[in-house]
Amino acid sequence: MFAKAFRVKSNTAIKGSDRRKLRADVAAVFPTLGTDQVSELVPGKEELNIVKLYAHRGDAVTVYVSGGNPILFELEKNLYPTVYTLWSYPDLLPTFTTWPLVLEKLVGGADLMLPGLVVPPAGLPQVQKGDLCAVALVGNRAPVAVGVAAMSTAEMLTSGLKGRGFSVLHTYQDHLWRSGDKSSPPSIAPLALDAPDLSEGKGCVKADTALEGDVRQLTLEEEEEEEEEVQRRCEKSPSEAMEDPGPEGLHVDPTDSKTLQEQMDELLQRCFLHALKCCVRKADLPLLTSTLLGSHMFSCCPEGRQLDIKKSSYKKLSKFLQHMQQEQIIQVQELSKGVESIVAVDWKHPRITSFVIPEPSLTSQTIQEGSRGQPYHPPDIKPLYCVPASMTLLFQESGHKKGSVLEGSEVRTVVINYAKKNNLVDADNKNLVNLDPILCDCILEKDEQHTVRKLPWDSLLSRCLERLQPAYQVTFPGQEPTVKKGRVCPIEITLAQRASNKKVTVVRNLEAYGLDPCSVAATLQLRCQASTTVTAAPGLKDSLQVQIQGNQIHHLGRLLLASRYEDVWSILPGLHVSWVEKSR
Numbered sequence: 001m002f003a004k005a006f007r008v009k010s011n012t013a014i015k016g017s018d019r020r021k022l023r024a025d026v027a028a029v030f031p032t033l034g035t036d037q038v039s040e041l042v043p044g045k046e047e048l049n050i051v052k053l054y055a056h057r058g059d060a061v062t063v064y065v066s067g068g069n070p071i072l073f074e075l076e077k078n079l080y081p082t083v084y085t086l087w088s089y090p091d092l093l094p095t096f097t098t099w100p101l102v103l104e105k106l107v108g109g110a111d112l113m114l115p116g117l118v119v120p121p122a123g124l125p126q127v128q129k130g131d132l133c134a135v136a137l138v139g140n141r142a143p144v145a146v147g148v149a150a151m152s153t154a155e156m157l158t159s160g161l162k163g164r165g166f167s168v169l170h171t172y173q174d175h176l177w178r179s180g181d182k183s184s185p186p187s188i189a190p191l192a193l194d195a196p197d198l199s200e201g202k203g204c205v206k207a208d209t210a211l212e213g214d215v216r217q218l219t220l221e222e223e224e225e226e227e228e229e230v231q232r233r234c235e236k237s238p239s240e241a242m243e244d245p246g247p248e249g250l251h252v253d254p255t256d257s258k259t260l261q262e263q264m265d266e267l268l269q270r271c272f273l274h275a276l277k278c279c280v281r282k283a284d285l286p287l288l289t290s291t292l293l294g295s296h297m298f299s300c301c302p303e304g305r306q307l308d309i310k311k312s313s314y315k316k317l318s319k320f321l322q323h324m325q326q327e328q329i330i331q332v333q334e335l336s337k338g339v340e341s342i343v344a345v346d347w348k349h350p351r352i353t354s355f356v357i358p359e360p361s362l363t364s365q366t367i368q369e370g371s372r373g374q375p376y377h378p379p380d381i382k383p384l385y386c387v388p389a390s391m392t393l394l395f396q397e398s399g400h401k402k403g404s405v406l407e408g409s410e411v412r413t414v415v416i417n418y419a420k421k422n423n424l425v426d427a428d429n430k431n432l433v434n435l436d437p438i439l440c441d442c443i444l445e446k447d448e449q450h451t452v453r454k455l456p457w458d459s460l461l462s463r464c465l466e467r468l469q470p471a472y473q474v475t476f477p478g479q480e481p482t483v484k485k486g487r488v489c490p491i492e493i494t495l496a497q498r499a500s501n502k503k504v505t506v507v508r509n510l511e512a513y514g515l516d517p518c519s520v521a522a523t524l525q526l527r528c529q530a531s532t533t534v535t536a537a538p539g540l541k542d543s544l545q546v547q548i549q550g551n552q553i554h555h556l557g558r559l560l561l562a563s564r565y566e567d568v569w570s571i572l573p574g575l576h577v578s579w580v581e582k583s584r
Contacts, residue, residue: 001075001169002176003109004056008518013531013549014048014064022064026072029079030092041071041085046310049531068306069180073170083172086134086143087186093134093143094125096166097190100137106145107173114156114165120190128152133166142185144172181306183260264312268320271307273355274300276329276345286341289332293317298526302358306526327351379514380475381488385411385468391442394418394464405471405483415464426454433460443467476514488512495553505552508537508545517544528552 014022023042027033033041042048043066051063051070062074069084086092097118106112117124118138127133127149134143147166156165170176172185258266275296280287293309301307314320318340321332329351331344346352387395387404395404398414406414419425419433426432432454433439440449443463455463472488475481489509497503510517521532530549537545548556 001055001057001059001061002171002174003107005175006056006061007054008521008534009052009054010533010535011049011051011065011521011525011531012533014050018050019044019048022072025079030081032092033089037089041089042066063176063179065179067308067310070176073176075169080132080146080169082170082180083143083146083177083185084180084183086146087188090134090136090141090143090188093132093146094127095134095136095141095143096125097136097138103137103144103172106135106168106171109168111150111164111168112145112147112166114159114161114163117156117161117165119161124153124156126153129155135166135168139190140185141188141190144185146170181308186260260311261313264308265314267301267305267307268309268312268314270302271297271300272320272324273352274357276347277352277355278357280342280345282345285345286333286335286343289317289321289340289342292342294528377477382473382475383408383488384471384473384483385465386471386485388467388469391464391467393438394442397421406468408465411465411468412461415461419460431456433457474512493553493556495551502549503551505548505550505556506545507548507556508540508543510546511543517546521546521548524548524552524556528556 019042023038026042027035027038030038042064046066049065051065053061053063055061059075063070064072064074070082071085073080073082081089081092096112097120098112098116099118102112102116112135125133129149129152131149133147133149135145135147136143145168147168149166150164151159275292279296279300280292298307309315309317309320312320314323321330321340321342324330325332327349329346329349330342332340333343335341335343384405384407387400387402387406389402392402395401395414397418400406400414422436424434424436424439426434433456434454435444435452439460440452443455443460444452469485470487471483471485473481473483474488489512491510491513492506492508494506494508495503496506507517507520510520517534521534524530524546525532525548528548528550530552532549533547534544535547537543
């Protein structure tokens with residue numbers, strides 16, 4: 001379902017009533033979860049967003065996002081866990097095991113065929129047709145796919161493990177997984193009764209026909225290679241088989257002893273030191289701790305990584321800053337009740353002076369469509385002029401007709417040639433041009449036609465350009481130029497006030513510059529630390545607008561115009577940005 005990029009319709013913070021309903025639905029769908037586990041999966045106060053999207057086949061899907069990771073998705077009123085959730089609760093669903101080389105096919109959109117299953121000594125899990133199931137790989141109990149059983153366990157055994165076993169909905173490495181922090185599956189040892197006896201070849205099932213069917217057919221060469229790979233693994237000991245997951249398998253580096261929490265601690269300290277060394281100045285003090293995090297530390301996060309304090313050992317920003325204060329790097333005070341600020345920074349502290357600022361990535365200027373794509377390059381926008389019916393007589397001698405599109409230099413050449421060809425240059429003053437009836441009709445106002453007889457060259461040319469219809473040419477790298485009539489639409493930033501007295505910032509006309517509104521919304525949500533929504537722009541055909549909670553005009557304008565804005569786009573030559581304030 002998520003093998004290809006999806007299109008985001010909206011991304012909003014969940015309401016309190018919806019949060020309670022979701023918690024009740026999770027408890028009903030997954031009765032094995034205890035009350036504490038349900039509260040942990042669907043937190044009561046932490047940020048939780050509802051993302052409505054369309055899969056590449058048009059299916060409407062609702063995704064619940066917590067801590068930057070998708071945790072659940074809803075399709076046709078059925079609730080499913082993501083692999084991120086299953087890694088925390090590996091026993092949530094009945095889990096079937098397959099070979100690592102099958103994962104690549106599942107990620108590509110194939111269903112899991114029964115010949116690809118590995119039968120453990122304890123036998124297959126007992127399921128009924130339509131039951132929700134998880135799929136793991138040999139040697140690791142962490143699920144890598146979520147699907148629905150196409151038949152019951154009894155029917156699977158009766159068929160001799162032939163045919164389609166599971167309809168796969170979501171996998172590790174698909175686009176739904178990519179919308180999170182892109183972490184790898186944890187290493188979870190298989191249960192003793194479930195581990196296949198690889199040393200004697202027991203429990204080995206050939207995977208050469210694991211993906212037969214209409215979705216994905218294996219070629220004869222692929223079948224032979226997979227058969228050889230399975231046979232080779234069947235001849236190995238269990239420890240060798242776990243260390244060698246095969247091509248395209250999941251390999252967990254045994255030398256990497258750092259946990260996810262330790263890695264987040266390092267990232268937190270790195271962003272903190274980077275922000276103090278590059279972004280915060282003495283004139284900024286006292287600085288709100290929330291501003292340090294939202295405006296400075298998040299912007300210092302390396303490409304491809306997401307800073308999440310809740311996944312660190314500190315859990316809260318205040319606790320982390322207390323630790324930094326104990327190291328005498330900063331001094332934090334509560335200047336007003338409940339609001340902490342940084343009042344002093346020791347920029348000579350060894351940890352700050354020894355911190356090396358990382359080089360910016362060459363591929364950091366990207367726009368995502370479900371995932372990070374190619375580097376974004378701004379379009380080349382060239383102003384043009386279109387000949388209206390009222391000025392056809394002036395341009396027809398040069399071979400142009402009504403609707404012809406010209407550059408400014410071409411207009412200048414046409415006017416100069418017309419004046420010289422008709423001997424209109426004033427004999428006494430070469431800087432003046434005598435106006436004939438055609439020039440009078442084309443460039444003079446009605447009340448001027450009987451009074452104005454001559455015009456300077458610059459006035460003549462400027463008047464001519466003013467009376468031509470505006471147009472422009474847009475050229476994106478690697479694409480053919482596109483000519484459009486009218487003036488180039490600016491990126492419009494509007495501050496609106498809703499009936500609830502809440503302010504929202506609305507951004508329009510991003511598409512004119514090749515910017516995907518959904519990707520821009522996702523990035524601005526992180527940068528502004530506010531909920532975002534993508535909706536149809538009123539009064540504009542086939543155009544979307546991005547709505548950000550709160551007054552983000554200053555923040556958004558700085559991001560649009562600053563050349564160091566590396567997460568969405570580089571500075572656009574001739575970029576038009578306008579903002580107005582409205583009340584609604």
